[in-house]
Amino acid sequence: xxxxxxxxxxxxxxxxxxxxxxxxxxxxxxxxxxxxxxxxxxxxxxxxxxxxxxxxxxxxxxxxxxxxxxxxxxxxxxxxxxxxxxxxxxxxxxxxxxxxxxxxxxxxxxxxxxxxxxxxxxxxxxxxxxxxxxxxxxxxxxxxxxxxxxxxxxxxxxxxxxxxxxxxxxxxxxxxxxxxxxxxxxxxx
Ligand SMILES: [Zn+2]
Ligand SMILES: [Zn+2]
Numbered sequence: 001x002x003x004x005x006x007x008x009x010x011x012x013x014x015x016x017x018x019x020x021x022x023x024x025x026x027x028x029x030x031x032x033x034x035x036x037x038x039x040x041x042x043x044x045x046x047x048x049x050x051x052x053x054x055x056x057x058x059x060x061x062x063x064x065x066x067x068x069x070x071x072x073x074x075x076x077x078x079x080x081x082x083x084x085x086x087x088x089x090x091x092x093x094x095x096x097x098x099x100x101x102x103x104x105x106x107x108x109x110x111x112x113x114x115x116x117x118x119x120x121x122x123x124x125x126x127x128x129x130x131x132x133x134x135x136x137x138x139x140x141x142x143x144x145x146x147x148x149x150x151x152x153x154x155x156x157x158x159x160x161x162x163x164x165x166x167x168x169x170x171x172x173x174x175x176x177x178x179x180x181x182x183x184x185x186x187x188x189x
Contacts, residue, residue: 039056039058
């Protein structure tokens with residue numbers, strides 16, 4: 001059996017059911033922890049018509065039994081194939097999502113660290129893959145810019161204004177156009 005208090009390395013990488021975490025070895029032993037690591041494939045995930053998660057998402061984390069309460073911490077990271085919403089430039093964007101929750105067998109014994117999310121175990125198992133996937137998806141930015149001061153594209157010729165001015169005149173405001181038409185009108189004789 002395992003040594004009491006030892007950190008049990010729990011490698012799920014070669015497990016066919018990647019992401020399913022069996023926490024029974026530490027469920028009733030305060031002080032013990034279990035670490036895990038696996039990869040998620042989110043390449044099919046659609047975000048605004050694009051699929052930016054082209055590379056595997058590396059998930060790693062730990063479940064600790066703290067005085068009888070199981071707390072799970074994980075981080076999911078990858079490099080996105082991002083596309084600037086303003087100028088359309090594609091660029092690699094490092095992305096890291098952190099997530100933590102309390103694992104409990106039932107709602108009664110789940111009074112963990114206050115307002116931490118509570119996730120119920122099913123037969124001593126937690127679906128860490130699903131937790132990581134959900135946390136990662138919720139953490140995706142709705143707007144991605146190649147830089148905070150991206151100038152975007154010219155609305156008239158489509159040139160990338162980050163690469164310099166295109167020479168187009170700014171679009172005249174229709175209200176000013178009406179006014180200048182009035183001013184240009186020949187004076188009444
Ligand atoms: Zn841009
Ligand atoms: Zn232009």
